[in-house]
Amino acid sequence: MRYVRPDTTTVIETEELPDDNSDAAKSIFFNPAKKLSIVSEDTSKLNLGGQEIVEMSEEVLIDSSWVKVAGYYSIWDTRSVNPYRVDGRSYRDSLKLKLIDPPRQRFASMPLVKTPITSGFAFRGYRWHYGMDLDLNTGDSVKSVFDGVVRINAWDGGGYGNYILVRHYNGLETIYGHMSKALVPVGTFVKAGQLIGYGGNTGRSTGSHLHFEVRYQGNPINPALVYDFPDYKLRKDNFTITSELFNYYSRALQNRSRSSNSRSSSSRPSKARQTVTYKVRSGDTLSEIAERHGVGLSTLKRLNPGVKTLQPGRRVRIK
Missing domain, CATH: 3.10.350.10 (LysM domain)
Structure with a gap:
């Protein structure tokens, strides 16, 4: 298989994707049956980086031997929050995610001991706020909400500050921003409820809080649809992905356009000149x-x- 490295004309050779009868092709985690022919990314996003298509596998220990029980192919990128470049509004079918899986000892946790909301998932100022801001004191423990693997541990001075992104086995990814310290390196397996960092006020932040995001294939989802924050629990053990979840994209573009027009009209030039x-x-x-x-x-x-x-x-x- 070949794909084009983002923002260049370099063609990268990789292994062929598996046939339709293989374990990787049967996996439902990240749409592996959909062949990834061209991978691109939005150059306006923070922390751009190289990408590679990797084989993910799950193994179990049987009689002192590790046995592969499931595999799938996906994009692995340790610097870009959204390397997938999939518009959620284009989903044609619904996909039911199993958020917790008790037979496999996979459960859920909340990111903080208390979760008072200070800012929601909505248009704010001149841009969309893609997460939920949860109040905390600097130094409070921040925990992974599901089992998964740390995909990004980075610094973003103009946005997230110290942040971690975890890719979860249930198909979601979560982001934990503005932390005073991120503890877990990239590639580390974490369990639900495991300490991954300490709350803070880093990056683009006006006070100590946790910026918490839930994403599917790079598309932000309103965390309030997944969690009942006042009652400190998941709303349901399952979550269904549909295109309707991402209708806010259109509203965000409309609001951004109106905000841009308002700003431009107030500073519209009345004269022009050329100087030498x-x-x-x-x-x-x-x-x-x-x-x-x-x-x-x-x-x-x-x-x-x-x-x-x-x-x-x-x-x-x-x-």
Whole structure:
């Protein structure tokens, strides 16, 4: 299989995806049966990085031997929050995710001991707020909400601050932002309820809180649809992915357009002009500059009020 590395023309050779009867093709975790022919990413997103298509596998220990019980192919990227580039509005079918799986000892947790909401999943200012802000004190424990593997542990000074992204076995990914310290390195398996960092006020933040996101194939989902925060629990043990979950994309674009138009109209230019400047050289005088460029000395003085001495390298306006 071949795909194009993001933002370049480099063609990368990888292994062929498995046939339809293989374990990898049968996996439901990340739509592995859909062949990934071209991978691209939005260059406006933070922390862009290289990507690779990797084989993920699940193994169990039987009589001192590790036996592979399931496999699937997916994109693995340790720097980009959304390397998948799948528009959730394009989903044609619904997909039921099993959030917890007791027979496999996979359960759920809440990210904090208390979860008071300070800001919800909605349009805020001039952009969409893709997560839920939960109040905390700096140093409070932040925990993984499901079993999974840490895909990103990074710093984003203009946004998340210290943050961790965990890819979960149930198909979701969660982000934990603005932490004072992120504890778990990339590639580490974490259990639900395991400590992954400490709350803080890093990045684009005006006070100590946890910015918490839930995503499916890079598409943000309102966390309040998954969690009942006041009652500190999952709403249901299962969650269904449908295109309707992502209808907010259209509203976000409309609001952004209205906000942009409002800002642009308030600062719309009323006049335009073109100016020409000259860089002063050693020994130049105003009269010489005026004569050289066909400009009257009085005009040159009017265009450059207050100029009495000419410093080499200084620019004077001649038109």
